[in-house]
Amino acid sequence: MTPVQTALWTVLGVALVISVVTDVLRHRILDIVTYPLMVIALGLRLWSEGVGDLEKGLISGLVSGVGLAALLLPGALRGKMGWGDVKLMxxxxxxxxxxxxxxxxxxxxxxxxxxxxxxxxxxxxxWETIAATGRRWAIRARLLRADTTPVTQRHIPYGVAIALGTFWAMWWQQSNSS
Structure with missing residues (x-):
């Protein structure tokens, strides 16, 4: 592992741990964590590898960052997921x-x-979740009319999944590069 990769992974690890704590405790992933993470990552990539291409450098970081964040855009646009999750991705x-x-x-x-x-x-x-899913599908199939009763939003701190999946990917990358 190169010193730059070590630095990137260290910064990422710190950002993920902070994000898990704030997401679990306050239901927020903070901009003060996500924006510097992106700036440091892209800056280090540019400094160490140059503009690069799809597999290294600034372009790799930009394309990968936008692509991974895009996975959560539909949820964020519908209000089902927070924008902090998108920025962390x-x-x-x-x-x-x-x-x-x-x-x-x-x-x-x-x-x-x-x-x-x-x-x-x-x-x-x-059972409540299964029933709600069945109602949503029945409404989409026009078997039921849409309810006007508000749906209770549940908070599942997706920052936890982002951290676990990222650490898993880091382990996978390290074990496959040896």
Whole structure:
């Protein structure tokens, strides 16, 4: 591992730990963490590898950051996910670059699905969740009319899944580069 990669992973690790704590405790991923993460990642990539291409340098960080953040855009635009999650994903992509960002996207998705299932079971909301999903599909199929009753929003701190999936991707990248 190069000194620059060590620095990037250290900054990323600190940002992820802070984001998990603030997401769990305050339901927020802070801009003061995500923006510097992106700037440091892209700056170090530019400084150490130059403009580069898809697999190294600034371009790799930009494309990977935008691509990983884009995975959460539909959820953020519909208000189902916070913009802090999107920015944190952008920072993760900027640090990891291509192709490691592909593994990170997959691992973060798996960690998020696992987290959602565990949360639903832990809170005893299995049947409520299944019924709500059935109602949504019935409304889409026009078998039921849309309710005007407000739907209760649940907070699942996706920063936890982002951190777990990212650490998993970092481990995967390190074990496959040896």
């Amino acid at each position: 952008g920072g993760v992509g900027a640090v990891l670059g291509f192709p490691a960002v592909m593994a990170a996207g997959a691992f973060i998705s798996l960690a998020g699905a696992f987290q959602a299932v565990v949360t639903i079971i832990w809170k005893g909301e299995v």
